[in-house]
Amino acid sequence: MAENTSELVPTVVADGVDIVYRVNGTGAGRGSATAALNRILRRGKAEKAAGVRRVHAVRNVSFVAHRGEAIGLIGTNGSGKSTLLKAVAGLLPVENGRIYTDGQPSLLGVNAALMSDLTGERNVYLGGLAMGMSREQIRERYDGIVDFSGINEKGDFITLPMRTYSSGMAARLRFSIAAAKDHDVLLIDEALATGDRSFQKRSEDRIRELRRHAGTVFLVSHNNKSIRDTCDRVLWLERGELRMDGPTGEVLKEYEAFTGDKSDKPKAKPKAVPAPKAPAAASA
Amino acid sequence: MSQALDTPPPTPAPPGDDLAALAARHGLTVSGARPTLAEYVRQLWARRHFIGAFSTAKLTSQYSQAKLGQVWQVMTPLLNAAVYYFIFGILLGTKRGVPDYIPFLVTGVFIWTFTQSSILAGTRAISGNLGLVRALHFPRAALPISFCLQQLQQLLFSMCALVVILLCFGVPVSVSWLLAVPALVLQFTFNAGVAMVMARMGAKTPDIAQLMPFVLRTWMYVSGVMWSIDKLTQKDHLPRLVTLALETNPAAVYIDLMRFALIDSFHASQLPPHVWPAATAWALIAGVGGFIYFWKSEETYGRG
Numbered sequence: 001m002a003e004n005t006s007e008l009v010p011t012v013v014a015d016g017v018d019i020v021y022r023v024n025g026t027g028a029g030r031g032s033a034t035a036a037l038n039r040i041l042r043r044g045k046a047e048k049a050a051g052v053r054r055v056h057a058v059r060n061v062s063f064v065a066h067r068g069e070a071i072g073l074i075g076t077n078g079s080g081k082s083t084l085l086k087a088v089a090g091l092l093p094v095e096n097g098r099i100y101t102d103g104q105p106s107l108l109g110v111n112a113a114l115m116s117d118l119t120g121e122r123n124v125y126l127g128g129l130a131m132g133m134s135r136e137q138i139r140e141r142y143d144g145i146v147d148f149s150g151i152n153e154k155g156d157f158i159t160l161p162m163r164t165y166s167s168g169m170a171a172r173l174r175f176s177i178a179a180a181k182d183h184d185v186l187l188i189d190e191a192l193a194t195g196d197r198s199f200q201k202r203s204e205d206r207i208r209e210l211r212r213h214a215g216t217v218f219l220v221s222h223n224n225k226s227i228r229d230t231c232d233r234v235l236w237l238e239r240g241e242l243r244m245d246g247p248t249g250e251v252l253k254e255y256e257a258f259t260g261d262k263s264d265k266p267k268a269k270p271k272a273v274p275a276p277k278a279p280a281a282a283s284a
Numbered sequence: 285m286s287q288a289l290d291t292p293p294p295t296p297a298p299p300g301d302d303l304a305a306l307a308a309r310h311g312l313t314v315s316g317a318r319p320t321l322a323e324y325v326r327q328l329w330a331r332r333h334f335i336g337a338f339s340t341a342k343l344t345s346q347y348s349q350a351k352l353g354q355v356w357q358v359m360t361p362l363l364n365a366a367v368y369y370f371i372f373g374i375l376l377g378t379k380r381g382v383p384d385y386i387p388f389l390v391t392g393v394f395i396w397t398f399t400q401s402s403i404l405a406g407t408r409a410i411s412g413n414l415g416l417v418r419a420l421h422f423p424r425a426a427l428p429i430s431f432c433l434q435q436l437q438q439l440l441f442s443m444c445a446l447v448v449i450l451l452c453f454g455v456p457v458s459v460s461w462l463l464a465v466p467a468l469v470l471q472f473t474f475n476a477g478v479a480m481v482m483a484r485m486g487a488k489t490p491d492i493a494q495l496m497p498f499v500l501r502t503w504m505y506v507s508g509v510m511w512s513i514d515k516l517t518q519k520d521h522l523p524r525l526v527t528l529a530l531e532t533n534p535a536a537v538y539i540d541l542m543r544f545a546l547i548d549s550f551h552a553s554q555l556p557p558h559v560w561p562a563a564t565a566w567a568l569i570a571g572v573g574g575f576i577y578f579w580k581s582e583e584t585y586g587r588g
């Protein structure tokens with residue numbers, strides 16, 4: 001920012017990060033009572049035998065992100081992108097390793113805090129407060145948020161409950177609320193794909209604007225074009241492992257070759273546990 | 285096309301110590317680490333508007349699909365009281381030697397419901413809101429506290445209904461009604477503390493949510509919601525320890541305090557001994573202890 005010199009200032013340092021999900025009730029006996037009893041009696045012995053499945057979603061990932069960088073995260077579904085992003089935000093505890101950050105990285109998204117039974121207006125306040133804004137800040141930016149979302153273009157919809165919105169309208173309002181705050185380290189999870197064409201255009205502009213204020217931006221997307229447009233460095237995750245880390249062009253070329261030609265599969269890795277999408281998708 | 289499997293990363297990640305040293309050199313902090321207790325309190329205070337807005341939002345969204353809307357906030361407790369009046373007042377015709385039995389009963393039910401639903405909501409505060417916990421950054425204690433605040437608001441609506449009932453049964457308005465305020469503050473602190481303890485346990489072991497209704501129902505029957513503890517202990521066949529346990533039971537303490545405040549025929553002599561110190565002690569033990577217990581595990585909430 002102020003002392004923006006040629007020296008690289010790290011903003012996010014991931015040091016050998018492992019993330020493991022534990023899922024209950026997946027043992028051989030599933031939900032049967034005896035299996036559950038067995039689980040209780042054998043607690044602390046072997047989690048696997050006790051019916052708790054460990055899903056290793058991110059394995060030993062290390063990287064250093066610097067101020068001013070925009071980093072894309074790519075990988076096929078369930079490769080651990082969203083999980084890694086949540087861990088960088090400090091929302092998901094890591095199993096091994098450490099993640100160091102400069103300030104508080106924030107995930108662009110407020111979906112979980114909004115309530116569909118409340119009016120759009122109240123949700124703007126609720127979402128803003130949930131992101132840590134003060135009431136005054138929200139009041140100042142309220143008109144901007146509503147105008148940006150374009151909710152009121154077709155009538156006074158902001159005073160209607162959010163459950164009456166079309167899915168596109170709701171997505172636009174959610175993005176507008178989330179993008180109203182300035183962030184130090186900004187983490188974006190496929191947010192570019194919401195709304196109609198004109199709104200997508202507006203949100204891309206807004207993200208570029210956010211990038212100027214933010215120190216570092218992480219973007220998870222399956223849209224290689226938007227990665228190419230916004231990012232100058234790309235991390236490629238596959239099965240939870242960091243497979244490549246480098247300039248956008250180079251990594252995307254490899255990635256496109258990988259996804260484009262399925263017959264050219266990589267030599268099967270020893271542990272072929274597919275990282276499930278479920279935990280990450282729940283809040284995406 | 286050769287696969288990238290063996291391609292070394294262009295910016296090779298140095299081994300562990302170097303990265304930690306690099307982070308330390310630039311003053312980076314560990315993401316998701318637990319803040320100090322003082323810092324935690326400060327963060328929580330900074331989020332007070334969120335806590336308030338979240339609880340009010342939960343409360344209003346409850347009846348937003350009903351045609352009568354928010355009228356149900358008062359209607360529900362009134363109907364509840366009507367059912368109790370029908371069963372205990374008309375069907376059973378029981379007064380059990382308690383004067384003003386209906387106000388006695390309804391006060392007990394409302395005050396007990398406040399504690400019961402706060403604890404139940406607290407048990408699910410983290411485990412039922414994982415989406416929120418995994419999406420946004422805020423001190424997690426905001427959730428159980430917010431749910432207790434929602435129950436407090438619910439209780440205030442019930443209290444409006446209660447005032448109507450009291451007046452209908454000829455209980456005179458008196459200055460002692462003001463005592464309801466400190467009693468409620470103490471009860472809220474107690475509830476929030478227990479809710480935080482349950483929230484941490486429920487986050488680790490979601491099964492507790494299945495168990496709690498039974499624990500709470502048992503607790504209700506020993507707390508003198510529908511009967512008078514005072515009448516029972518006067519019969520003096522009870523061992524000293526049982527009497528002591530019945531009288532220091534926090535739920536019983538808060539229920540009797542409210543009865544004492546609101547109902548003129550409920551005299552100070554019917555209160556357990558040292559009732560105000562007991563109410564304050566319970567609030568402090570549960571409130572402070574629960575908060576610290578919850579904070580100790582702050583960084584683990586949200587683990588899948």
